[in-house]
Amino acid sequence: MTLLRIENLSASYGVSQALFGVDLQMRQGEVTALMGRNGMGKTTTVKAICRTIRSEGTLVLDGQDLHVLASHKVARKGVGLVPEGRRCFADLTVRENLIAAARPGDWTLRRVTELFPRLGERQGQRAASLSGGEQQMLAIGRALMTNPRLLILDEATEGLAPIVRQEIWAALHRLKQETNVAILLIDKSLKELAGVSDKAVILERGRTVWSGVMADVTQDISERYVGV
Numbered sequence: 001m002t003l004l005r006i007e008n009l010s011a012s013y014g015v016s017q018a019l020f021g022v023d024l025q026m027r028q029g030e031v032t033a034l035m036g037r038n039g040m041g042k043t044t045t046v047k048a049i050c051r052t053i054r055s056e057g058t059l060v061l062d063g064q065d066l067h068v069l070a071s072h073k074v075a076r077k078g079v080g081l082v083p084e085g086r087r088c089f090a091d092l093t094v095r096e097n098l099i100a101a102a103r104p105g106d107w108t109l110r111r112v113t114e115l116f117p118r119l120g121e122r123q124g125q126r127a128a129s130l131s132g133g134e135q136q137m138l139a140i141g142r143a144l145m146t147n148p149r150l151l152i153l154d155e156a157t158e159g160l161a162p163i164v165r166q167e168i169w170a171a172l173h174r175l176k177q178e179t180n181v182a183i184l185l186i187d188k189s190l191k192e193l194a195g196v197s198d199k200a201v202i203l204e205r206g207r208t209v210w211s212g213v214m215a216d217v218t219q220d221i222s223e224r225y226v227g228v
């Protein structure tokens with residue numbers, strides 16, 4: 001079943017147009033990589049989904065037009081965002097951060113700390129005292145606590161030590177195997193991205209220029225549009 005349907009989406013920052021026609025469809029349980037070089041509109045597409053930038057075109061989640069919703073209502077509709085640059089409550093503990101995000105559903109403190117044991121070990125610590133990787137796990141944990149149907153990760157492994165990145169990729173593989181959540185991923189590590197994603201959507205200058213199954217992203221396509 002189609003969970004997210006985006007068609008001909010456009011968006012601007014003031015007079016400067018950033019999206020000119022983004023098309024993206026996601027189904028439940030699928031992992032989709034949103035790809036493209038820097039500045040091609042990936043984060044802006046995420047902002048449009050989360051309603052933090054105004055957009056035009058089709059933007060429908062599970063039959064509901066997101067365009068009529070204020071940004072604070074989007075989470076309630078089942079969109080869990082792990083934004084670029086984390087963002088947790090620095091002065092709250094790990095546990096408090098997770099509980100503050102909680103909404104009814106299958107995801108509980110216990111399940112999140114089972115997925116990320118380090119968060120369990122550091123439950124009583126202030127978020128500010130965590131390492132960058134642990135903060136990123138906490139940001140993912142917070143998004144999961146909202147019990148999303150669509151989980152969006154914008155550069156979740158950026159700037160992290162290789163070992164922590166591996167833990168995050170392993171957690172994403174587990175989410176894919178064990179849950180029905182749809183995951184939209186933006187990430188610079190193409191190898192890992194390709195390893196977990198079912199589908200890919202490639203943006204160039206604010207437009208979808210390619211979409212299909214990940215396995216069909218050839219060397220040629222990624223050289224041309226992603227720059228590797």
Ligand code: ATP
Nearest residue numbers: 013016017018036037038039040041042043044045
């Ligand atoms: P990156 O990987 O660099 O984050 P991206 O694909 O996510 O790239 P966007 O951040 O969506 O790209 O940017 C799309 C376009 O919108 C770019 O031309 C960018 O310069 C512009 N843009 C992004 N944020 C703003 C802003 N706050 N104000 C004005 N223009 C912006």
